[in-house]
Amino acid sequence: MKILRTPDARFAHLPDFAFxxxxxxxxxxxxxxxxxxYLDEGPPGAGPVLLMHGEPSWSFLYRRIVASLAARGHRVVAPDLVGFGRTDKPADQSDHTYERHVRWMSDWLAATRLSAITLFCQDWGGLIGLRLVAAFPERFARVVVANTGLPTGEGFSDGFNQWLEFSQSAPVLPIGQILSMGCRRALSEAEIAAYEAPFPDESFKAGARRFPALVPITPQHGSVAENQAAWKVxxxxxxxFLTAFSDSDPVTKGGELIFQQxxxxxxxxxxxxxxxxxxxLQEDKPDEIADLLHGFIASTK
Incomplete structure (x- = not known):
């Protein structure tokens, strides 16, 4: 497997990201x-808050939430998924499978020895993060899901289907613009550039390009059986277990109900x-999310 690694210089002087x-x-x-x-901020002895990003973002998405929670005495851990952020990037799309990503992050979780975890997961952070919960339920104290799902071969929303078609056909995947279009507020030029930072050119985007096609929305997709087994757990x-979906996401609208039920x-x-x-929503409402997590932890100890 050929691995690409983004030069460190690409991550210099990012706004609000002095971690x-x-x-x-x-x-x-x-x-x-x-x-x-991964980021690891706050008191090392505190119960960890694990923040898992999705597609095509990276831990930069959580910068304000990390700072807010760490200042309030929480240990905050935010990894970059394989293929994203400062994490290594397998160069071929065929290197990226759902089960491979689950295994990589399972091995990372085991190596970091995190326990009594509060998980906040969004987008692919949920597709992978909830598989970690199912594999290691004893390590997790509580879970918050936001704008995500754990599909088992059923159809998805029109919004997702439009995203899937675009992601597989666009000759250039404009990562920063994708992030900006997925927010209600306008991102600054510096923020858009920060989301582009992990990807010096298109060759670094194999994971970002492949992830939408891996979502198991038909019975023929891989990982349907594995996700069904995770649901049993x-x-x-x-x-x-708390849902915190946003009100203006055409991709995951209504997805909170299956978790609540x-x-x-x-x-x-x-x-x-x-x-x-x-x-x-981490870009649109970081203070609200930090407050939500702080309060949820306090009320469920």
């Missing part, structure tokens, strides 16, 4: 070493609709 870089190396079954980058998950830990929780927020 130290941490790295963990995992080994793919084919023997390739893959370096995963989630249907027995009694720890606090099927996860025991979601019963009786004060589920939230984040107002005036798009798909990337």
């Amino acid at each position: 130290s870089a941490h790295y963990c190396e995992v080994t793919d079954p084919d023997g390739t070493a893959v370096r995963i980058h 989630l249907e027995r998950f009694t720890k606090p 099927r996860v025991p830990g979601a019963k009786g929780q004060k589920h939230v609709t984040v107002a005036d927020a798009g798909h990337f």
Whole structure:
């Protein structure tokens, strides 16, 4: 497997992102070493808040939430998925499979030895993060899901289908513009550039290009059986489980209901609709999300 690594200089002087870089190396079954980058801020002895991003963003998405939670005494961990951010990037689209990504992040989670985790996951951060919950339920204390899902072969929204068609046909994948279009507020030029930073050219975008096609929205997709098995675990998950979907996301609109109906830990929780927020609600409402997480942890200890 050929690995690309974004030069460090691409990440210099990013707005509101004065965090130290941490790295963990995992080994793919084919023997390739893959370096995963993550943020780790706040008191190391505090219960970790794990923030998992999706497609095609990276941990920069959580910069304001990381700073706010760390200032309030939380340990905050935010990894970059393989193919994104400062993490290594397999060069071929065929290198990217759903199960490979789950394994890479499972190995990362085991190596970091995180426990008593509060998970916040959005987009592919949920497709992978919820598989981690199903694989290691004992490591998680509570879960917040936002604008995500765990599909098992059923059709998806018109918004997702439009995104899928665009992502597979556009000759150039404009990462920064995609992030900006998925927000209600206008991103600055510096913020758009920060989302472009991990990708010096199109050859670095194999993961970003491939992820939409991996979402198991038909019975013929890979990982349907694995996600069905994960749902069986989630249907027995009694720890606090909160939905915090935004009100202006055409891709995942209504997706919170399946979690509220099927996860025991979601019963009786004060589920939230984040107002005036798009798909990337972390950009639109970072203070609200930080407050939500801080309050959810405090109320469910």
